[in-house]
Amino acid sequence: MSELINNREYRQEILKEVIRELHTGKTVDEVKAKFGKAIEGVSPSEISAMEQELVKEGLPIEEIQNLCDVHAAVFKGSIEEIHHPEEVPGHPIHTLRQENDAIQEHILENINPKLEAFRIEDSQNNINNLIEDINLLWDIDKHYSRKENLIFPYLEKYNITAPPKVMWGVDDEIRALLKEIKLLLKDYRGNKDEVVEKIKHATKQIEEMIFKEESILFPMALETLTEDEWIEIYDESDEIGYAIISPDTEWKLKRVDVDRKEKNNSLKDGYVKFETGILSSEEINQIFNAIPGDMTFIDKDDIVKYFSQDENRIFPRTKAVIGRSVQNCHPPASVHVVEKLLVDFKSGKKDSEDFWIKMGDLYVLIRYFAIRDENGEYLGTLEFTQDIAPIRAIEGEKRLLSD
Known part of the structure; x- marks a missing residue:
């Protein structure tokens, strides 16, 4: 030994x-x-x-x-010589591997031939073909999001933190490359060599990431996570979505149905008394979910304790995030912003902070509030995210009920 x-x-x-x-x-x-x-x-x-x-x-x-x-x-x-445990169809890892196969096939059979056609002749038709294929390749964001928001949190519980952080950083580099390519093609100005080089670089990065997932991440996750944790990952996957393909079969595991029944039968009674009234736990849950915006609360130790489930949620959240350090919920490149904000809240320097960004047709307002007790002691931070584009578009007055 x-x-x-x-x-x-x-x-x-x-x-x-x-x-x-x-x-x-x-x-x-x-x-x-x-x-x-x-x-x-x-x-x-x-x-x-x-x-x-x-x-x-x-x-x-x-x-x-x-x-x-x-x-x-x-x-x-x-x-690459390591034995991969056999996965059952519908298992989260089986689905991730199916997605990787579809992504590689899309690169080989669609993007590469059309990129070569574009290299020979940068006609508008060839540009449009590339735009269509790159837009489909952007589906890879869902693949990476499931990995980052579902698998990484469980690995962190076993103190496996460095590989997820490294991989998330590379995922973000690939996302940034694809966004840049989409802009270059949309506003094409004859810079053919630059476009070709960027697309080749992006597809190479994607193929390298597929290798790292298949050879490092997936075997490590299968070796580490429990059956119950894979059930949680399976149940949460639909909320984020899938890349290029969808699972072709349901994961046939008896424990899944058992666990769902137990969750559905969980206690929903019990009341919370406030200074201004009393509400049941069910009423509180539905009130929070009815508010037109996403809410996430982290406690004084920077641990995610709660998020609302508004049906129009802007940023994906899965139940795997509960109990996770907020620093690990952000890409490495933006962690310093999170930490500076929390330092300012905890010290009392700030009580709130706002950001606003454009995401396609959405105009997203992201607000952070320091939550304190009656003595001013820091309890945690509330994040509230809302699409304010419809509010910005309001004009005149409305005094009558809608039909």
Whole structure:
């Protein structure tokens, strides 16, 4: 046993050394030649442990993210030989893999041929064809959102935090690339080479991410998460949606039906007494859900405790977010904004903060309020998000009931 532990510790040090040497500028071939034997048979859990240690030792997530493609290439030969547990059709991982197959097929059979046609002749027809295919590829946002909002929270409960942060950062890079490509095509100005280069870069990044999911994330998640946690992920998946394809079959698991019945039979009575009245738990829940906006509350320890379920929710929320650190609910690139806001609320420097952004036809107002007790002690933060485009469009007066 001690030999096994020592071997793991030795390999852990070697793997960290691989990343450090890449960071100092060594090429992939140099590293592979030197450490090829040491990394033979490396498992996803060991890569996860390696990244955790690097973060603990002070290497920023962004640094690991910059090396993500490189170290994937280094480990590719050994990881791809790992046995993947068999998944039942309808299981969340089975669906994610089906999506990956559909995404790869879309790139190979649609985007690549039409990109080549565009490279030869940048006619309006060829531009329109590319726009159509890139718009369909943007469906990948749902795939990444399910991964980030459903699988990552459960991995965090097992203290697996570094790989999700690294992967989320790369997901956001892919999203940003696709948005940029859509704008370049919509406002095409003859910059053919730039468009071709951007699309090739985006599809390469997507294919690399598929490899990382299939070879690292999925095996690690299957090895770590319990059946009950997969049931929760399955139940929440429809709320976010699917990329390019939808599950072709329901996950046939008896526990799913049992758990749903238990949830439906959960107690809905019980009353809460306020200073200005008394409401049942059911009334409170429905009142919050009827308010035309999304509400999310985090407590004084930055833990998500509640979100409303307005049918027109702007930003996706799943029940997996409950109990999650709010810092882990945001992409690495925007965490510093969240932390600065919370520092200002906790110190009393601010009591509220507003942001507003355009999202297609939506004009989204995002408001944050510091919640304090009667003595002024900080209890948490309330986020309220609302599409104010219909309000901004109001003119004149309305004094009569609608038909």
